[in-house]
Amino acid sequence: MPLSRPITIVTHPHCLAHDTGGGEHPETPGRLTALLARLQASPLRDRLTMVEPRKAERRWLTTFHDEHYLFRLEECALSGKTHLDHPDNQLCFDSYEAALLSAGAGLTGIDLLEGEENLVFCAVRPPGHHAESNLALGFCFLNNCVLAARYWQQQYGRRKILVIDFDAHHGNGIQSAFEEDPEVFYLSLHEHPTFSFPGSGYAEETGTGPGRGATLNIPLPPGADDQMVLNAWSKRVEPALAAFAPERIIVAAGFDAHRDDDMSGLAYSTEIYGKFGEYLAGWADQFCQGKLLSILEGGYHLESLADSAATYLTALSNHNNITKSRHPGESRGPEELPGAKDTGSESQQGLAYLRPTPE
Numbered sequence: 001m002p003l004s005r006p007i008t009i010v011t012h013p014h015c016l017a018h019d020t021g022g023g024e025h026p027e028t029p030g031r032l033t034a035l036l037a038r039l040q041a042s043p044l045r046d047r048l049t050m051v052e053p054r055k056a057e058r059r060w061l062t063t064f065h066d067e068h069y070l071f072r073l074e075e076c077a078l079s080g081k082t083h084l085d086h087p088d089n090q091l092c093f094d095s096y097e098a099a100l101l102s103a104g105a106g107l108t109g110i111d112l113l114e115g116e117e118n119l120v121f122c123a124v125r126p127p128g129h130h131a132e133s134n135l136a137l138g139f140c141f142l143n144n145c146v147l148a149a150r151y152w153q154q155q156y157g158r159r160k161i162l163v164i165d166f167d168a169h170h171g172n173g174i175q176s177a178f179e180e181d182p183e184v185f186y187l188s189l190h191e192h193p194t195f196s197f198p199g200s201g202y203a204e205e206t207g208t209g210p211g212r213g214a215t216l217n218i219p220l221p222p223g224a225d226d227q228m229v230l231n232a233w234s235k236r237v238e239p240a241l242a243a244f245a246p247e248r249i250i251v252a253a254g255f256d257a258h259r260d261d262d263m264s265g266l267a268y269s270t271e272i273y274g275k276f277g278e279y280l281a282g283w284a285d286q287f288c289q290g291k292l293l294s295i296l297e298g299g300y301h302l303e304s305l306a307d308s309a310a311t312y313l314t315a316l317s318n319h320n321n322i323t324k325s326r327h328p329g330e331s332r333g334p335e336e337l338p339g340a341k342d343t344g345s346e347s348q349q350g351l352a353y354l355r356p357t358p359e
């Protein structure tokens, strides 16, 4: 039995106390329950260490969020209001603390990664990638990935950070944070904004000012499947990443592009998340001494979320074995990606229907 690499899961029971108002809302505590139960029932179980996060301190929250917004969020939760900024963003009394713990998970994870650990997955909610500096959006209150990137830079002096986002939706908040910043590369694969929430993430959005060229949006048409995303991965993602050569990688790990998840029109299989895991672990080995931080974003079909996350983490854990079974020390070229072949113009495929409501 080959040895596989251990994974640290950063999670906290209080993330379950973030109540979004009952069964009508897709961002439920059951998402985490299903994901964690699936991990505990999988062969991965023996390789997992569970760690509780600290709450993100104010000084780290304000590396992105406005003070006024933070007071508004806290007041909204503690005063018994049911949503912030839009009815999508349901919250309860416990939501502020849950949001602090979710944001803190990335920070705790980075502390571990700067020590002995190599692979950290933050199984937390509420998610974060839609949250703006002064606005709650798309079930997100604090931008967990943005705060993690700032922490890595300012606490540990890591300058070049890649944030790669394979959630079905564009991470508008991550892009906003870093669009002028040449040291944080934001790379997102998502359903085309013409058809999908939040309506940003066009290919033309490539960063501004000194950050021009450090944002890469790869919109995929509704119906895009494994073949199409692998094609984009080999042709667009791999060259961009190789050119940027990050010191550290943060993954905005959303699983709502799965074909069973009706939150997007994308149609990935469960297995594609294993490919993502394999490739990301390879990049981490090549550029980042194996260090990789993943933070849960979306994923609303409970069974697919659980299976996809388990598949992703299994691939991360097994990556050493995969590498050894190839040629030790040899980096992978884009042409080697299985299933990677030209499927024609992405923009002209699968645009047969409009999705009426994004979230």
Ligand SMILES: [Zn+2]
Pocket (backbone or CB within 6 Å): 167, 168, 169, 254, 256, 297, 298, 299
């Ligand atoms: Zn999403």
